[in-house]
Amino acid sequence: MLDDNNEFDRFTGQIAHPKEGYDIPEILAKEVIHILCQLKDKSPEKRIEYLNHTNVDTSLVFYMRHVAAEYMQKEYSIYSYQDIFDIKTNKGRGGATEISAFARYFNLELHLIDFNSEGKLIYRKMSRSDRGFREPVSV
Known part of the structure; x- marks a missing residue:
């Protein structure tokens, strides 16, 4: 922005x-x-x-x-x-x-930075409808 x-x-x-x-x-x-x-x-x-x-x-x-x-x-x-x-x-x-x-x-949009199972940072876009996560993207 x-x-x-x-x-x-x-x-x-x-x-x-x-x-x-x-x-x-x-x-x-x-x-x-x-x-x-x-x-x-x-x-x-x-x-x-x-x-x-x-x-x-x-x-x-x-x-x-x-x-x-x-x-x-x-x-x-x-x-x-x-x-x-x-x-x-x-x-x-x-x-x-x-x-x-x-x-x-x-x-x-709501976003989250998290770790995947391999310990690497991933960026997740949260779904507003189900409060879950959409497809992660590597950072």
Whole structure:
């Protein structure tokens, strides 16, 4: 996404203009767009270095948590208002469901890096329908 101008513009547009009825703080959206713009022209190594900065990490995590919590509140009926508040504010809370909700909000694919039976790293694209994995690809 960072190396494809059209995809970058589409994605940052989604961030700048949340879906109707979603309460995502504008300041968080602006911070994330700023971070993405900073990453755009950096090498992969410099991107990792930039992402390891504490303020960058915190901004991204809280934005992702707000999006996920809003999605979960609207799409999953099992979460209380306290759960939603905790998802938005607790940076250390575990988050498999939150990751899935964030990916669904943006219609993103979920991926996993894992080891195969020979101990080599493989990259797996997770299936959204069956929660299983699709065909692995060697890395």
